[in-house]
Amino acid sequence: MKKFPALLAVLPLVALLAACGSTAAKDNDKPRVVASFYPFAYVAEQVGGSFVDVDNLTSPGAEPHDLELKPKQVAAVQEADLVVYEKHFQAAVDEAVDQADRPKDSTVDADTVLNALPAQAGAQEEGGHEGEEGDEDPHTWLDPTNMVLMAEDLSAKLSKVDPEHSSTYRANTDRLVAQLETLDTSFAAGLKTCERRTIVTSHAAFQYMAKRYDLTQVPIAGIDPTNEPSPAQLGDITQLVRKEGITTIFTEELVSPAIADTIAKEAGAMTATLDPIEGLSNDTSSENYLTLMEKNLTTLEKANSCS
Ligand SMILES: [Zn+2]
Numbered sequence: 632m633k634k635f636p637a638l639l640a641v642l643p644l645v646a647l648l649a650a651c652g653s654t655a656a657k658d659n660d661k662p663r664v665v666a667s668f669y670p671f672a673y674v675a676e677q678v679g680g681s682f683v684d685v686d687n688l689t690s691p692g693a694e695p696h697d698l699e700l701k702p703k704q705v706a707a708v709q710e711a712d713l714v715v716y717e718k719h720f721q722a723a724v725d726e727a728v729d730q731a732d733r734p735k736d737s738t739v740d741a742d743t744v745l746n747a748l749p750a751q752a753g754a755q756e757e758g759g760h761e762g763e764e765g766d767e768d769p770h771t772w773l774d775p776t777n778m779v780l781m782a783e784d785l786s787a788k789l790s791k792v793d794p795e796h797s798s799t800y801r802a803n804t805d806r807l808v809a810q811l812e813t814l815d816t817s818f819a820a821g822l823k824t825c826e827r828r829t830i831v832t833s834h835a836a837f838q839y840m841a842k843r844y845d846l847t848q849v850p851i852a853g854i855d856p857t858n859e860p861s862p863a864q865l866g867d868i869t870q871l872v873r874k875e876g877i878t879t880i881f882t883e884e885l886v887s888p889a890i891a892d893t894i895a896k897e898a899g900a901m902t903a904t905l906d907p908i909e910g911l912s913n914d915t916s917s918e919n920y921l922t923l924m925e926k927n928l929t930t931l932e933k934a935n936s937c938s
Contacts, residue, residue, distance in 0.1 A: 659684075662793045665707050667716035667724045668695040669910045670772035671741070671781065673920045675715055677807040678786050682796045686711075688724060691916065694885040695909045696855050699723050705730070712792045715785060717741035720769035736788055744784045745771050748842065750854045751835045768854055770907060774839035775815040775924065782807050814924055818844050821928050826936035831872060832881045833891050834858075836907035846931075851894070856886040865894060872898035879934035881905035884912040903930050 664685045666672035672687040679685060688704050689695040700708075700723045708714055708727040716724045718740050728738065750766035771777045786804040790797035822844045830837065835850035851868060852858045860868070872880065872894065880895040880902050882888035888902060895902045906915065906923045915923060931937070 662712040662789065663707075663710070664713045664715065664789070665711040667714075667721055668698070670778065670908055670920055671715040671717070671739075674778060674782050674785055674807070675713075675789075678782055678800055678803050679789060680799060680803050682793065682799060683789065689721075689910055691911050692885070692913060693910060694856065695721060697857070700727055708733075711737075713737050713739065713785070713788055715739040715781075717769055717771065718743070719747075719767050736791055739781065739785045739788055741771050741777075741781060742767070744780050745777050747771065748838055751838045751848065751850065752853055766854065768835065768838050770836045770854070771839055772920075773837055773907065774843045775811045775818070776843065777839065778920070779808050779811050782811070810921055814921060815843075817925070818928055821932050822846065822935075822937055824938050825932070827875060827877060828935065829871075829875055829877060830881060830905070830931065830935070831868060831877055831879075831891075831894070832905060833883045833886050833888070834907070836883070836909070837905070840927075846935075851880075851890055852886075856883075859890065865890070865897075869894050869897045872900055877934075878936075879903045879930075881930075881934075883907055884915060885910060903934060905930055 662679070662683045664675045664679060664683050666675050666685060666687050668689040669687060672685050675683065675685045686707060688700060688707075689698050698721045705727045708724070709731040714728060714733060714737070716728060716739075718725055719742055747767040747769075750768045772781075782804050786800050790800050828845060829847045829849060830841065831849045831851065833850075834852040834856035835848065835854045837846075837848045840846070841848040849868060849871060851860055871877070877898075878900055880891045880900050882891045882902050882904055884904060884906055891902050894900070905927055908920055908923050911918065918926075
């Protein structure tokens with residue numbers, strides 16, 4: 632008699648757990664898209680709209696360069712209907728994609744879709760002891776025209792995964808592409824005539840943007856923001872800032888502004904945030920790629936006295 636109620640109490644729990652397990656594994660028939668970091672998650676969300684579930688492997692507020700994956704995330708890379716990433720940017724993601732041995736038409740790789748530029752050395756790498764020869768610069772997404780190419784490739788592959796909704800994906804893609812093209816036009820117009828064209832940035836994230844809009848980037852750190860320059864190299868940048876009359880040293884949300892602050896103080900310049908949009912932070916959680924890029928444009932126009 633005593634066991635019976637106990638068993639009754641346990642049974643619904645078991646049933647509930649089983650139900651939870653099955654819904655967690657596949658709560659609907661939506662295609663699952665895994666993106667390795669924010670800008671590509673944004674593209675996937677915009678193209679897929681309400682018909683896809685998008686997971687971002689890099690949590691909000693985390694700096695994506697040194698991403699490590701939990702076993703659960705490695706499994707997600709294996710099981711996703713579509714994976715969007717950039718080879719040579721996040722080693723852990725490269726490894727998970729290799730392990731998963733995914734078919735090419737369900738993997739969107741920026742390194743295949745886009746033309747990568749060689750890495751631009753930061754102050755630290757100029758001596759040749761940090762950056763490796765032949766490294767690619769991963770920061771492709773800061774040129775809006777690269778985002779257009781990513782959107783088109785993702786859209787085509789998503790339509791293969793889920794042909795039923797292909798007309799919606801096409802329409803969503805057209806809308807996003809139009810927004811990105813407007814952004815590109817705004818940047819070209821806004822940065823056409825400036826008193827200065829040099830930008831001193833926290834790390835070497837802005838080469839694609841600089842190339843597209845004819846700016847010259849002087850990065851404090853290299854392509855990886857954790858590389859720190861020597862005092863002598865800091866001195867060189869400080870001198871350059873004074874000589875060229877640079878008004879603003881650019882900092883970013885996910886990296887400490889300490890070094891940029893030091894240079895600004897030494898050279899009598901200001902600091903301002905120029906967001907490499909590697910991820911959203913607490914302060915930018917209500918923003919998106921487009922609004923952050925528009926803010927970047929306003930910041931650049933002001934700092935370089937563009938008219
Ligand atoms: Zn970066």
